[in-house]
Amino acid sequence: MDTSNPLLKRDGAFFGATDADDTMRMDGVIHKTGILLVLCAAAGAFSWTHPALQGPCILIGALGGLVACLIGTFKPSTTPFTAPVYAVLEGLCLGAISQMTEVRWPGIVGNAMLLTLGVLGLMLGLYSFRILRVTNGMVKGIIAATAAVFLVYMVDMVLNLCGVHMPYINDSGPLGIGISLVIVGIAAFNLLIDFKVIEDRIAASSPRYMEWYCGMALLVTLVWLYLEILRLLSKMRNR
8 A cells, every 4th residue: 555654655665574473563563653652752851952953953853864864764774773763853943943832823833732632542543543544545634645745845945945925825814724734634544544554554564673664754744743743733823
């Protein structure tokens, strides 16, 4: 099944296990994902409590996290090492961004974290109980919507560098909030696709180290979801 998650798109990365005792399992994916979340939160707490290091934390965290993620993507066997590194670096970046946002809108970060965990639990429940079934049509729609969001963000970034402000997407008016709500929904539905792809790969007896790979893939989606929720709440606070 196709997916917009760049890690889970690489079908070839999931093959290679020859020993039945050395294949990935769901409890292993859950355990590894939990470890990565703890590392990300711990690193975030560090940068949160060291506001003087905000600039370096954001720069090193963003660029270093991207490099670690790319290495893990193209060399999946390295993810037992690169996934924890990615989690720590991403945590440094998120902690600094969150602290800056909290100073401007007190209480917003706690709400964003709770909503992110709530959305994760909701989507996991909807998937586990098959209340929402991941069909090929749904996958194609979510991938197209995710690609559209990525394209809009890239255009917005280029225009900002040229001193041009893209209307609506960054505004705190009703339309701007509505756009953010839609993007949060797209990020949430990407979790459903991630769950489905991981379940399929487990059934295909992928190698054990892919538990770290899948954990990192889930963390990538969760980081995006958290940032979009933070963005949405900040727009609502601006009104």
